[in-house]
Amino acid sequence: MKTHTGLRKLLEDQVADMYYAEKQLVKVLVTLATKAENGQLKDAFAGHLEETKGHVERLERVFKFLGKVPKAKKCPAIDGIIEEGSEIMKDFSDDPALDAGLVAAGQKAEHYEIATYGFMCEWAKELGLTAVEDLLHETLEEEKAADEKLTAIAESVVNMEGETA
């Protein structure tokens, strides 16, 4: 019988990583929703902020299923993505291209999340942790939807910037 102790450890490690990342993203999404000029973009960030609070809670339930106390592990990847977004906000604060930059920053974060939840789902499935897999999958679907929404908004944001420039 396969025991998969390494895979279980990896899953626990990535759950802690995402627990950190999601908590950081809650803070960042507040800023993104404030800074966005385009109304649709503002709403998209505000909506995903509420979903992201739910992602934090779902991860707390995942920890429980794994028999662990929720504990965040610093994720240098999301810190880097967030830092890059902050630079854009600073450098383009008075530029009509700001919204396009905010969409880009948001999508970089979503893609990191989609990648991570994607393999976490696979690992949970392999480990026979169905309840964990279901929770992670719910979040994965919301991240994908958020990313698709940003893709749709990106088009209008880039067009508008071209017209007013």
Ligand code: FE
């Ligand atoms: Fe999330």
Ligand code: FE
């Ligand atoms: Fe990470």
Ligand code: ZN
């Ligand atoms: Zn997200």
